[in-house]
């Protein structure tokens with residue numbers, strides 16, 4: 001079947017399905033059995049999605065008509081599927097076990113990956129053993145990761161999520177993440193740090209991101225002022241650069257011995273598995289980092305080899321395609337019922353929207369359908385007291401992902417265990433009410449403003465426990481889901497040209513901030529604000 005035929009069949013099915021309410025589908029006692037799928041420590045429950053067996057079948061035909069098999073193979077083989085930058089997207093190679101050779105352009109990249117991991121391990125050990133010493137000879141006890149986007153969100157999300165599993169050796173090192181261009185995070189953090197015991201990790205694939213270089217320069221100035229030591233010594237003892245562009249890091253002043261490397265074929269938002277995950281390895285120790293990689297690798301294998309009828313990334317992707325392209329749902333809320341996953345929504349915002357926020361296809365033509373929806377999120381129970389009102393009674397259809405761990409707080413006091421049960425109950429309550437509306441309880445006598453429409457579809461991802469392996473699998477599940485959707489939409493998920501123009505424009509504007517601007521240089525709105533700035537500050541923007 002060709003793609004157009006498969007698409008038309010789904011459009012026709014949607015005419016009927018749009019009128020069907022989830023309360024009808026959930027009457028089927030087999031529903032959970034038929035629409036929930038387990039893979040190792042993850043259970044994907046799609047039973048509250050507005051799908052039927054026949055819709056799923058039609059979606060699988062659509063996937064086939066888009067040559068999904070060919071694209072999955074091309075991804076794992078290392079074909080240059082990021083065609084606009086002529087390179088592969090081989091984040092999967094980063095989690096492939098040691099001793100599984102993988103040749104890319106005559107180079108065994110598995111050997112390269114293992115070598116980088118070994119180098120990372122040496123540095124982690126040095127820090128854990130308190131052998132990395134600052135300018136005064138005292139051991140480093142604080143690591144500050146300076147980076148933005150993929151060089152920040154992934155490591156920060158994982159470090160926060162798995163903090164409770166930190167081994168004793170890792171506890172000696174405090175970890176902070178700094179990303180904001182305006183220096184507000186850094187300036188307040190520096191007031192609490194001991195310069196003699198602080199290591200800055202400048203994480204940047206390109207080593208040319210303005211935000212990161214500005215924060216790194218502020219950190220270097222701070223150290224110089226606080227220590228009065230020669231710059232070279234400070235760079236050697238207090239900075240590590242993590243990059244795919246060693247030359248730029250050298251130009252910035254970092255000797256090769258202070259660099260960890262990764263490769264062009266790792267996309268920034270797919271890089272937490274590489275040396276960019278250094279902070280994770282410091283927090284968890286190398287065994288913990290390896291367990292994260294292993295969880296992702298097991299999901300890779302599942303995605304690559306298992307039949308699509310029970311393939312978690314494929315099923316999750318297709319269900320959302322159904323929502324977006326056929327049920328006209330263009331908002332997606334990420335709702336972890338677990339404070340440890342507080343940064344998961346921000347991480348997924350980049351992963352999903354920077355990957356699939358595109359409207360030009362692989363042939364350079366405008367797409368004729370919706371692609372990535374607007375995606376946002378918050379810790380579920382907190383969001384209940386903030387934006388759930390809109391989910392329950394607003395005018396927008398929204399699909400939701402509930403993410404929760406079954407087991408938590410073993411060995412902790414009863415009150416924490418009770419909090420976990422309370423959280424599980426709230427997660428299930430919200431998923432049920434969003435699906436059924438006021439049919440969940442008998443509300444038929446309630447006034448109009450107390451009624452709930454329901455029929456908001458959701459997926460529930462139940463982790464056995466939030467372990468490094470389960471988190472690795474969860475992240476890989478989302479990565480591959482994004483990939484499958486890009487195949488259906490025929491777009492390249494691995495470039496991000498849409499972020500370039502703003503960077504160029506900022507470079508053009510910078511010399512005009514706090515200076516008079518000649519009329520006709522920009523547009524009237526920009527010139528108006530530049531004039532106002534100039535008048536307010538007299539050319540000096542410092543307060």
Ligand code: F6P
Pocket residue numbers: 148149150151203204205206207208209212268269354496499
């Ligand atoms: O501007 C977007 C972006 O290029 C992201 O794709 C990337 O994760 C982030 O900036 C940081 O880039 P780098 O790691 O090169 O500093």
